[in-house]
Amino acid sequence: MSPGGADIVRVGMVSPVGLSAEVTAAAVQAGIARFQAGSILDRRFNxxxxxxxATPDLPPLIPEVDAVLGLTSRQMRMLRLAGPALQECLDGLPPTPLPLLLAGPEPFPAGRPAPIGPVFLEHLARQSGRALALAHSRVFPAGRAGVFLALAAALEGLAARRYPRVVVGGVDTLLDLYLLGTLDLEERLRADGVFDGAIPGEGAAFLLLTRPGAGDGAGGGALARMEGVGVAEELGHRYAKDTPYKGDGLDAAFRAVFAAAPGDPVRAVYAGFNGENFFAKEWGVAFLRHRKRFVEDHTMDHPADCVGDAGAGLGAMMVGLAAMAVAEGQRAPRCLVWGSSDLAARGAALLSKPQER
Incomplete structure (x- = not known):
């Protein structure tokens, strides 16, 4: 469960279909996808x-960050993705340092360290030109569902009045040869003869959250009200060795978010599908167990159809897209956003119009 609620007042985004939140939202709403064959070959040499x-569309690393020893190519690309998205989210606001709760890639494949940690936040602050309150900032290396862990922490921090505003985000890229090779060997990537697979993607999204009714500090109002967040773990996740998969994790996340924010039934869903049947089955289990919480003709959006599997960036993008769609009247409140990671993390959030609670 999550205490209180929060207003989403700003969104910043960089995705394969747009270099801003507004352009990305318009492209996803229109069903535009940017899937292209590149120079990387799978094990069948396709x-x-x-x-x-597009790499030329990303700003280069600033010299101070570029000179840092030990940054991997994946980390450098994530900094280039996250920098402009964070700048967009905070554009025009006073330079007061804000805490950042950032979802990042999982430590996968097994045995590898998490691709980003606290030092990444220092590099991101330099790359974006925005000072961060690093003492109150944190990285959640939990993949697609990581943003829901970050949102739960943000709601708790706002309720405890540790800060008046907080930035929550997610960034990831699957453009990593070792990672792609592993997923290819596991036949998890869409390819000739592999239909139950994902399109590798990337992206970054950031949300500015405040206490309900507080505004963004620069005269702007709220896009959407985040009523509550539910997080849980799937013990029988894809890589669990001894525990059977039952779909209990997403079911528990739904149960937690509906307990935190009881109210009208859900009319719109942003689903964390990535192209693999595994997560569709999980949604089916959770939906059937909570069917009474949904109107019969609820809408369903799955942005991975446009941006691919953007990993830890996908969850943050979905929440941002849902907030903008609710604000524009393109999707009816209440709106449920959910995501599932490759490992145990599962999460869901409920959004409504700011004046509704």
């Missing part, structure tokens, strides 16, 4: 189809 931001 070009991998990916959803990537």
């Amino acid at each position: 070009p991998l189809v990916m959803a990537l931001v």
Whole structure:
């Protein structure tokens, strides 16, 4: 469960279909996808189809960050993705340092360290030109569902009045040769003869959250009200060795978010599908167990159809897209956003119009 609620007042985003939140939202609403075969070959020597931001469209690393020793190519690309998205989210606001709760990639494949940690936040602050309150900032290396862990922490911090505003975000890229090779060997990537697979993607999204009714500090109002967040773990996740998969994790996340924010039934869903049947089955289990919480003709959006599997960036993008759609009247409140990671993390959030609670 999550205490209180929060207003989403700003969104910043970089995705394969747009270099801003507004352009990305318009592209996803129109069903535009950017899937292209590139120079990376799969194990059958066929070009991998990916959803990537054109490299020339990304700002280069600033010299101070570029000179840092030990940054991997994946970390450097994530900094280039996250920098402009964070800038967009905070554009025009006073330079007061804000805490950042950032979802990042999982430590996968097994045995590898998490791709980003606290030092990444220092590099991101330099790359974006925005000072961060690093003492109150944190990284959640939990993949697609990581943003829901970050949102739960943000709601708790706002309720405890540790800060008046907080930035929550997610960033990831699957453009990593070792990672792609592992997923290819496991036949998890869409390819000739592999239909139960994902299109590797990337992206970054950031949300500015405040206490309900507080505004963004620069005269702007709220896009949407985040009523509550539910998080849980799936013990029988994809890589669990001894525990059977039952779909209990997403079911528990739904149960937690509906307990935190009881109210009208859900009319719109943003689903964390990535192209693999595994997560569709999980949604089916959770939906059937909570069917009374949904109107019969609820809408369903799955942005991975446009941006590919953007990993830890996908969850943050979905929440941002849902908030903008609710604000524009394109999707009816209440709106449920959910995501599932490759490992145990599962999460869901409920959004409504700001004046509704």
